[in-house]
Amino acid sequence: MNGGHDLGGMHGLGPTHPEPETEEPVFHAEWERRVFALTVAAGFLGKWTIDQSRHARERQHPADYLKHTYYENWLAGLETLLVETGLIDEDELHSGQTTRRFREEDDIRVLKAEAVAVTLAKGGPVTMDLPLEPKFAAGDGVRVCNLNPTGHTRAPRYARGKLGVVEIDHGVHVFADKNAHGTREGQHLYGVRFTARELWGGEACKRDVVHIDLWDDHLEPA
């Protein structure tokens, strides 16, 4: 979707004001710690994927998305997913009260403290062992399709319609655009190189390039 999250190339958002590296805490407030942990823990319930989680954040009104701090966007996304999957209803969310508790027979897979370290260390690889022919090979010229889906996409707006060269085939990865809508499908993922001049015009530095990861469905031969 052409949402408030798709920021590459946007102007007017001001300077970055980085905090000195040695002074920056991991979290800046207790509520940030809690939102982080609630989001990661709830992810292990298995009711949504990481792509659904990203899409829940980016579906906010662009003004809200840009106004919110990072963990406020996480909080908004988490509330959306909890309600949409029926784990929490609107009344519970607003009142903070519940009479409906989940039990083991409800097939709710809760991340237990003793499993945290092992579960994180295992991670969640997204490569798929499927015998799919790649549509492109390293060295191929490609154009990013002019796609403007209202759903989730990982093809950033600034690259659409632009010409690039495939640098590497990363193999078959879960296609994020469909995974965000509940369909787990594998497609070849490619690292594609674009010159800064192709993306931004003649004012850009001649030598500079931007690498973007794109799937089969994002690309057409050029």
Add this chain to the structure above:
Amino acid sequence: MDEDRHHSHDHTEPPSDLELRVRSLESLMVEKGLVDPEALDALIDIYEHKVGPRNGAKVVAKAWADPEFKQWLLDEPTAAIVSLGYTGRQGEHMKVVENTPKVHNLVVCTLCSCYPWTVLGLPPVWYKSAPYRSRAVIDPRGMLEEFGTEVSKDIELRVWDSTSEMRYLVLPERPPGAEGWSQEQLEQLVTRNSMIGVERARSPSELEG
């Protein structure tokens, strides 16, 4: 950042709406049996105290000190990094990009905040911010200036937009003046920012200063 108020634990000021909203959601999720409160504390402890950019610094220092490891790191980054024990979430599919006298690499995620957690921990605020995400691709050299980093125009600047689950780690150039240093000494030259590409590694003289 409103840091003082949020960091205060004596609660002399009333909590903000946001704090109340988060507390209410947490107690609701605990009461409904959706999260284990001790698991939340364990998650926070891991990313606040255990998984962070010192992991990446060890990877880079080893690559500087050991040419065979460096080649492995460039050829099979995930396996090489896992061999040092840095494995798991947001580090499943790694790519290491090497800075050289002719190439400078810079990592961004314009669409959200993708970042190699296993080697760098959670991203800093600026990395997740709209200014960085918008400008790193269209004006990377201007962005680098904000970090005090100048990249000459005859050096190719490569920006990596993390749009998939591939996670990018910059292998900074080993600074001159650290010949014969041990891996442990070299680690001190490796900053988090140098592994994102917004700065270069520290020079030995900076370390003394």
